[in-house]
Amino acid sequence: MTVLLDDFVVRALVAGIAVALVAGPLGCFIVWRRMAFFGATMSHAALLGVSLAFLLNINMTLGIIGASAVTAATLLSLTRLHVLPTDALLGLLAHAALALGLVAISFQDTLRVDLMGLLFGDILSVSRGDLGWILGGGAAALGVLALIWRPLLSATVHEELAIVEGVRVRLTHAAFVLVMAVVVAIAMKIVGLLLIISMLLIPPAVARRFAPTPEIMAAIAALVGVLSVIGGIEASLAWDTPAGPSIVTAATILFIVSLPLSGALWRALFSRNEKAHHHHDH
Amino acid sequence: MNMTTLAATDPAVLIDARGLTKRYGGQAALDAVDLTLRRGELTTLIGPNGAGKTTLVRLLLGLEQPSAGTVRxxxxxxxxxxxxxxxxxxxLPITVRRFLALGGAPREAITEALREVGAAHVMHKPLQTISGGEMRRALLARALLRNPDLLVLDEPTAGVDLNGQAELYALINAVRREKNCAVLLISHDLHVVMAATDHVLCLNHHVCCSGSPDAVSEHPEYLALFGPKAAQTHAVYTHHHDHTHTVAGDVVPLQKDQP
Incomplete structure (x- = not known):
């Protein structure tokens, strides 16, 4: 196994699959809670985390987690103050954070940064050290998500009902946002900060119409993510295309293919239900 | 946190709120409201739109903290x-049964609760596809699964047609009798709810008047808020409140359990 990891393609596959496995289930909650733009804003702010990490000379992944979490906290408190409509606020913060990050990075003249790698990912250059962070962070994120699954689902369906029934909603939300920050940080190496949100949104979008329960939707989303990673990396090697965008393109193709498929599935289910109804009538 | 536990002086008292005040930016949505909820009693909260009814319920449920006053x-x-x-x-793919399971109840209890509220047929349907009346019943079933001492319903018939409204109120009344729980109801359907209510609280930021339906419906502040027509509607119903009607029009005697 460790010998296998000497191969950069194997490292890329392992890292990509690890991220996809947690991005699918997390992405489901982002879709259900209508937090797509929130997630995009958090990932844009990741660039600030990168420059912060260089400035303070700390680990880049930790810098990104910190910056994303702080951005999320700022967002949540600004939303409560009703300064601006939420979508406008998110748009403002996302691009302000991105611009600020780009400016801050440009000051790092002693350490030239691979900007394209940060924006669009550099999965084929994943090192053993990166892999450690990705596997550790991914496992931790998935573990916390499993732990808060039921209270988070309950709060997603109806927050106040959940509170009255004793769910500790604030704590659950805080944990959820922290999981998002971790996933943003580990997914950045794979697809880059501009494309992270597509790793979170497209797999659940494919999974939705095939899934009868939240858990099955999460599982299908994880599978779709894994298939996208494998397809994208293979395509990138075959045609020398950039790996991150190739992964997202592979996911998009799966989404397009799934549309008529799911339509057919629904028609089949629907006609079966009709028949069942007729049997009940008599 | 202004929530404290009641001393066990009167075991029938479930919630005792004193001087509840809630201000939003200097504006008092609620002003010094007192309210006591007792086991077995149905209390109805009435008042015009924006009178603070929902705010009061949110304070009682602990969803918001009062600016002043206490909830015990x-x-x-x-x-x-x-x-x-x-x-x-x-x-979000979720069936009605899964929605009820989110409250932590076991499978058999869920089936039973749905049957009890007359919504067993929607158990396996996606939550997004059921009607307004079926949703109300599903929500009621989820509330009942908690085996509650107190049932709090915020406009339980909003978006339900007239027949459905009567059925829902009959159901709520039956539940109260069977479980001997307290019920707090926010309602706009004055003439329907007044007949089955033990205690009415008429709210317009402050408590305009409170007491038995008869006392409240003759109170000048109530008449000023809802007009004499409301009082008349109520009067017609009180004369008939020894029975009720099913959807088909059959007469059903009302069990009297009021003091």
Whole structure:
């Protein structure tokens, strides 16, 4: 196994699959809670985390987690103050954070940064050290998500009902946002900060119409993510295309293919239900 | 936190609120409201739109903290809550049964509760596809699964047609009798709810008047808020409140359990 990891393609596959496995289930909650733009804003702010990490000379992944979490906290408190409509606020913060990050990075003249790698990912250059962070962070994120699954689902369906029934909603939300920050940080190496949100949104979008329960939707989303990673990396090697965008393109193709498929599935289910109804009538 | 536990002086008292005040930016949404909820009693909260009815309920449920005043609750009080609105995104695949399971109830109890509220037929349907009346019943079932001492319903018939409204109120009344729980109801359907109510609280930021339906319906502040027509409607119903009608029009005697 460790010998296998000497191969950069194997490292890329392992890292990509690890991220996809947690991005699918997390992405489901982002879709259900209508937090797509929130997630995009958090990932844009990741660039600030990168420059912060260089400035303070700390680990880049930790810098990104910190910056994303702080951005999320700022967002949540600004939303409560009703300064601006939420979508406008998110748009403002996302691009302000991105611009600020780009400016801050440009000051790092002693350490030239691979900007394209940060924006669009550099999965084929994943090192053993990166892999450690990705596997550790991914496992931790998935573990916390499993732990808060039921209270988070309950709060997603109806927050106040959940509170009255004793769910500790604030704590659950805080944990959820922290999981998002971790996933943003580990997914950045794979697809880059501009494309992270597509790793979170497209797999659940494919999974939705095939899934009868939240858990099955999460599982299908994880599978779709894994298939996208494998397809994208293979395509990138075959045609020398950039790996991150190739992964997202592979996911998009799966989404397009799934549309008529799911339509057919629904028609089949629907006609079966009709028949069942007729049997009940008599 | 202004929530404290009630001393066990009167075991029938479930919630005792004193001087509840809630201000939003200097504006008092609620001003010094007193309210006591007792086991077995149905209390109806009436008042014009924006009178602070929902705010009062949110304070009692602990969803918001009062600016002043106290809410004391009986120890271990279990509340079943039926919110006014629920919107679940289409992207979330969830059946009615799973929705009820989110409250932590076992499978058999869920089936039983749905049967009890007359919604067993929607058990396996996606939550987003059931009608407004079926949703109300599903919400009521989820509240009942908590085996509540107190049932709080925020406009339980909003978006339900007239027949459905009468059925829902009959159901709520039956539940109260069977479980001997307290019920707190926010309602606009004055003439329907007044007949079955033990205690009415007429709210317009402050408590305009409170007491038995008869006393409240003759109170000058009530008449000023709802007009003499409301009082007449109520009077017609009180004369007939020894029976009720099913949807088909059959007469059903009302069991009297009021003091």
């Amino acid at each position: 609750t009986a120890e271990g009080l279990r509340i079943g809550y039926v919110p006014q609105r629920i919107h679940v995104d289409d992207a």
